[in-house]
Amino acid sequence: GQSLEQPSEVTAVEGAIVQMNCTYQTSGFYGLSWxxxxxxxxxxxxxxxxxxxxxxxxxxSSFLSRSDSYGYLLLQELQMKDSASYFCAANxxxxxxxxxxxxxxxxx
Amino acid sequence: xxxxxxxxxNRITKTGKRIMLECSQTKxxxxxxxxxxxxxxxxxxxYYSFDVKDINKGEISDGYSVxxxxxxxxxxxxxxxxxxxxxxxxxxxxxxxxxxxxxxxGTRLTVL
Numbered sequence: 001g002q003s004l005e006q007p008s009e010v011t012a013v014e015g016a017i018v019q020m021n022c023t024y025q026t027s028g029f030y031g032l033s034w035x036x037x038x039x040x041x042x043x044x045x046x047x048x049x050x051x052x053x054x055x056x057x058x059x060x061s062s063f064l065s066r067s068d069s070y071g072y073l074l075l076q077e078l079q080m081k082d083s084a085s086y087f088c089a090a091n092x093x094x095x096x097x098x099x100x101x102x103x104x105x106x107x108x
Numbered sequence: 109x110x111x112x113x114x115x116x117x118n119r120i121t122k123t124g125k126r127i128m129l130e131c132s133q134t135k136x137x138x139x140x141x142x143x144x145x146x147x148x149x150x151x152x153x154x155y156y157s158f159d160v161k162d163i164n165k166g167e168i169s170d171g172y173s174v175x176x177x178x179x180x181x182x183x184x185x186x187x188x189x190x191x192x193x194x195x196x197x198x199x200x201x202x203x204x205x206x207x208x209x210x211x212x213x214g215t216r217l218t219v220l
Contacts, residue, residue: 095153
């Protein structure tokens with residue numbers, strides 16, 4: 001089976017940098033995905049890490065360390081619209097297992 | 109136009125009723141999934157299908173059944189709804205070798 005742990009809530013200021021962590025215990029792990037979900041909306045894909053290291057896409061970066069069973073999502077130059085829930089998900093080939101999510105609140 | 113659609117968007121039903129949630133997609137993806145989301149929790153996989161003839165149980169399939177009527181359509185049924193099935197239900201699709209899943213807008217189901 002798989003289990004993923006994420007802090008439940010993070011608060012940051014507009015313009016700042018925030019890191020949201022994810023630790024996992026899995027079998028048959030292929031990689032780690034990140035999804036964003038605004039209140040009342042559907043999850044949308046942000047990134048996927050199959051290999052150790054940092055992947056950057058604009059203001060978003062995602063990191064994976066397989067040896068530590070750990071990953072994080074880094075958001076730079078925070079904007080109010082980044083207030084949302086962020087979920088890490090372990091890819092086991094056939095399906096995704098999601099963590100409980102981190103709710104990010106961005107304050108002015 | 110939405111690529112993944114779900115009907116109905118909201119549904120209130122009573123304990124013991126049978127209910128079907130429908131999902132359609134125009135993305136041409138072979139893989140389709142049903143998840144449920146409870147407040148403050150992540151998504152949990154109910155069933156998934158890799159093609160029309162392939163149906164697999166997910167993490168929490170008890171009390172649910174599915175039907176893959178065509179590549180584009182994947183339905184979730186609750187044969188006899190119970191209150192703890194009150195949740196937000198999402199359908200998703202993906203390419204066969206893709207890492208990204210595309211989610212529908214969700215169906216909010218309330219079982220009284």
